[in-house]
Amino acid sequence: MTAAVVINGQVLAEQVRFDLKDKVALLDKTPELAVVMVGHNPASEIYVKAKERACAEVGIISSQHHLEEDASEEEVLDLIDSLNHNRDVTGILVQLPLPKHLDEKRVLYAIAPEKDVDGFHPLNTGCMVQKRENAFVPCTPKGIMRIVHYAKEDITGLHAVVVGRSQIVGLPVANLLLQENCTVTIAHSKTKNLPEICREADILVVAIGKPQFITKEYIKPGAIVVDVGINRTDEGLKGDVCFDDAYGLASYLTPVPKGVGPMTIAMLLENTYQAYLKQNRS
Numbered sequence: 520m521t522a523a524v525v526i527n528g529q530v531l532a533e534q535v536r537f538d539l540k541d542k543v544a545l546l547d548k549t550p551e552l553a554v555v556m557v558g559h560n561p562a563s564e565i566y567v568k569a570k571e572r573a574c575a576e577v578g579i580i581s582s583q584h585h586l587e588e589d590a591s592e593e594e595v596l597d598l599i600d601s602l603n604h605n606r607d608v609t610g611i612l613v614q615l616p617l618p619k620h621l622d623e624k625r626v627l628y629a630i631a632p633e634k635d636v637d638g639f640h641p642l643n644t645g646c647m648v649q650k651r652e653n654a655f656v657p658c659t660p661k662g663i664m665r666i667v668h669y670a671k672e673d674i675t676g677l678h679a680v681v682v683g684r685s686q687i688v689g690l691p692v693a694n695l696l697l698q699e700n701c702t703v704t705i706a707h708s709k710t711k712n713l714p715e716i717c718r719e720a721d722i723l724v725v726a727i728g729k730p731q732f733i734t735k736e737y738i739k740p741g742a743i744v745v746d747v748g749i750n751r752t753d754e755g756l757k758g759d760v761c762f763d764d765a766y767g768l769a770s771y772l773t774p775v776p777k778g779v780g781p782m783t784i785a786m787l788l789e790n791t792y793q794a795y796l797k798q799n800r801s
Contacts, residue, residue, distance in 0.1 A: 523744070523765065523772040526666055532781035535665075536577050539788055543578040550609040550795040551580040552636065552787075553602045557595060557621065558588035563614045570612075573784045579791055582608070592621050596629050603631040609798065610636035610791040633798060636790040639687070648694055653797065655790050660692035662782030663745055664699075667722060670743045670771035675700040680717050682706045682733070682759075683726035688747055692724055713737070730757040735764035744769040747779050 543550065552574055554567055567583070574581035584598055595617075602608050611634045617623050627635075632642040638657035646654030667674060679701040683689035689705065697703045706716055708727075717723055717737035725733050726747035738744060748759030758775030765772050773779055 522767060523769040524670070525766070526669060526771055526773050526778065528662075528666065528773060528778040528781040531665065531669060532785035535782075535785040535789060536573065539577045539792055542792060546795060547799070548795075549578060549580050550791050551582055551607055552610045552612060552791045553582045553584060553605075553608045554612050554614060555584045555586070555595070555598060555602070556614040557586045557590055558618050560614075560616065563616070567614055570784055570787065573788055574791075577788055579609075579788060588618055590618075592625065595621060595626055599626070599629045603629075603634060608634065610634050610794045612637055612787065634794060636787060636794055638691075638790065644686075644691075647691065650698060655794070656695070656786075657687060657691045658786040658790065659688050659747065659779060659783045660695055661786040661790075662779055663688075663692050663724060663747065664695050665782055665786070666745055666773060666779065667696075667743060674722065676702070677721035678702045678704070678719055679722040679724065680704045680706055680720035681724045681726070682713070682717065683724075683728075683747070685726065688726040689724075692726075696722065696724075725759040727759050729759055731759070731761040733760040733765070735761070735768055738765055738768045740768050741770045742768070743771045744773070745779065746773050746775050749775060749780065 556563060556567055571581045586594060602611050611630045613626055617626060627639045628641065630640060632640045635643050635655055638655040643655045647656055679696040681689050681693045684705055684707045693703050693705050704716060706713055714736045718739045720739055720742055722743045724745045728748055730750035730752050744760060744765045746758035746760040750757045756776050762774065
């Protein structure tokens, strides 16, 4: 068994941005992504800066709307309402996590579906499940699918195991894999015989938030392994997969960092561009 091909998400994301830059330049008006941030979460501030740089690279305006930590829910909802009605704003993103006193679902669901470039609104979720063309696919699952197709173009009939059932990653990516004719198993914290189930996976997507939880006992030789986890440890950022174990078994493997993360931001830009096209159909 040869060592895995390590998929560089930064390189894939760079290609997406390169293609988008040319497309954005041809538009009649510059798209604008409005980013709403509540409080001063250091990790969130880093992510927002990264998104701002990526927007600038492709020619998308990034406007920042920062509320204080103690902002009321009505203040947040009023801001979103104003952005919904602002014709200059193409897409709206609420940076997570929100302070605990805010109802995350209520805030996210307040975003107009046509500006919901994160793809979290129930209408977009329903459209995605129904395979409607007008749906925004959540950025991380969309990026994961690009990575999977980089490894293997036709995944029809493969067994995919998704470890994690979150509304943001696990469930959407399972649905997207099913739409591509995979046989899909969703595993989670209550799953029995998890190592045995994971070892059946031709495609293993892991999003559980436990550093280096997936070791060699979980990995089928030759599998495509996508590590979505970002865990801050004393040794630095670690994924949910033990990289060294997977490197010796998988055929393709995403690293942490520089794997799924850059593709998530690239898909956000792509969704913003698509939002512009949908809002400006002649």
